[in-house]
Amino acid sequence: MIPRDQLQRVVLEVAVASFGNAGFTRVQLREAVEVHLRTNHIWTPADDADSQSTDPKSKGHANIDYCISDLAHLRLITRIRRNFWRVGADETGDEDAPPDRIPTTVLRTVRDTALARLIKAQCKHLCQVCHIPLAQADGSNYVEAHHVRPLAARHGGNDRADNIIVLCPNHHALFDLGVPEFISPSVVRIAGREFTLTPEPNLAWANIKYYNTNKIGNKKAIGGKPTICK
Numbered sequence: 001m002i003p004r005d006q007l008q009r010v011v012l013e014v015a016v017a018s019f020g021n022a023g024f025t026r027v028q029l030r031e032a033v034e035v036h037l038r039t040n041h042i043w044t045p046a047d048d049a050d051s052q053s054t055d056p057k058s059k060g061h062a063n064i065d066y067c068i069s070d071l072a073h074l075r076l077i078t079r080i081r082r083n084f085w086r087v088g089a090d091e092t093g094d095e096d097a098p099p100d101r102i103p104t105t106v107l108r109t110v111r112d113t114a115l116a117r118l119i120k121a122q123c124k125h126l127c128q129v130c131h132i133p134l135a136q137a138d139g140s141n142y143v144e145a146h147h148v149r150p151l152a153a154r155h156g157g158n159d160r161a162d163n164i165i166v167l168c169p170n171h172h173a174l175f176d177l178g179v180p181e182f183i184s185p186s187v188v189r190i191a192g193r194e195f196t197l198t199p200e201p202n203l204a205w206a207n208i209k210y211y212n213t214n215k216i217g218n219k220k221a222i223g224g225k226p227t228i229c230k
């Protein structure tokens, strides 16, 4: 039996990698996950025997369904469907569809690596764009690590210092939406105004170029389709 956390990871990866900028249904996601599992030999005939599925034609589906439900409960699947590809709430078809603003802390917590914590500390837990402190109950400031070139497999970003900036939730949202544009490795233009990122980040130019090229709002993006959203 595939460990549940591994299966959940595969479900998320397949959701991000398999559907381009089109929406998808639960059945499509389940089938894509199964194909991925079998073609990569992650799911073996022995796992079929352990499957909770009662339908012999859909061995393993019960477990995959269970993981999708779990992730939908955590809002991750719904978030991918709605925010990554801008699928409207009324198009998701999820009975438990959350409101427009949904928590994103689960994904970001997963990515809160030792490196991200180190870079946040180097920035004194202040947004590198606006430097406005966001105090938490314990007195510490809340900031988020943003990967300039997204980590999702289809984007190929890495979890290194040359791909990370520290942002407040507002500026993180703007970067997710592809609003800012880098005009140098340490200067971004937002709504016609230039901001110098301080402390100066150590971003790789390749990551900046990827973001500028593929971000939403860039009509010159490859194939005419901006790809970055998260």
Ligand SMILES: [Zn+2]
Pocket (backbone or CB within 6 Å): 127, 128, 129, 130, 131, 132, 167, 168, 169, 170, 171
């Ligand atoms: Zn900010």
